Amino acid sequence: MAMIPSFFNNRRGGSIFDTFSEFDIWDPLKEFPFTSTSNSLLSRENSAFVNTRIDWKETPEAHVFKADLPGLKKEEVKVEIEDDRVLQISGERNVEKEDKNDTWHRVERSSGKFLRRFRLPENAKMDQVKASMENGVLTVTVPKEEIKKPDVKAIEISG
Numbered sequence: 001m002a003m004i005p006s007f008f009n010n011r012r013g014g015s016i017f018d019t020f021s022e023f024d025i026w027d028p029l030k031e032f033p034f035t036s037t038s039n040s041l042l043s044r045e046n047s048a049f050v051n052t053r054i055d056w057k058e059t060p061e062a063h064v065f066k067a068d069l070p071g072l073k074k075e076e077v078k079v080e081i082e083d084d085r086v087l088q089i090s091g092e093r094n095v096e097k098e099d100k101n102d103t104w105h106r107v108e109r110s111s112g113k114f115l116r117r118f119r120l121p122e123n124a125k126m127d128q129v130k131a132s133m134e135n136g137v138l139t140v141t142v143p144k145e146e147i148k149k150p151d152v153k154a155i156e157i158s159g
Contacts, residue, residue, distance in 0.1 A: 052067060052068075052069070052114040053067070053068050054067040054089065054118075055067075056118065060144075061143060062141050062142055062143045063120065063124060064141050065087065065138075065139070065141075065142075066139050066140075067089055067116070067137070067140075068136065069133070069137070071109075072136065074133040076092060077089070077090070077138060079129075079138070079140055081126055081129055085121075085122075085126060086117055087117070087120055087140065088117045089117075089138065090114060090115040091114055092112065093109075093110065093111040093112060093114075094111060095111040096111070120142060123145045125143040125144065128142075129142050
């Protein structure tokens with residue numbers, strides 16, 4: 001915290017003044033005791049869920065989802081399709097093991113489980129979904145069915 005001492009213990013320990021964050025913006029909720037408990041909605045274990053960003057774009061051929069998942073292997077990510085046209089992307093980032101002798105100055109990388117669900121439109125080909133992961137970016141492609149235009153036949157009006 002910049003120029004404001006912490007009177008609450010954080011879980012990583014440290015001194016009252018953090019010399020490595022003197023130019024940071026002060027977050028008044030950062031050091032409160034309720035944010036470091038594992039039961040808190042704002043806990044570090046839930047931050048991966050909140051921070052998982054996914055883009056969804058529609059092209060003429062498909063719906064394309066892209067998720068930034070830095071540091072994860074494809075084995076740590078699950079892509080599932082449910083019967084009612086729901087795409088589910090989930091996984092888990094493991095917490096780095098702590099050593100009692102280490103002094104942490106900053107913890108910004110999120111860890112924990114994440115889960116995102118998207119209801120797909122009627123034109124999604126659920127049996128042809130493909131997923132790939134490259135450089136920490138998961139790409140899920142859901143092809144679309146062709147929308148057949150109705151045959152319109154002009155009728156000549158007599159009279």
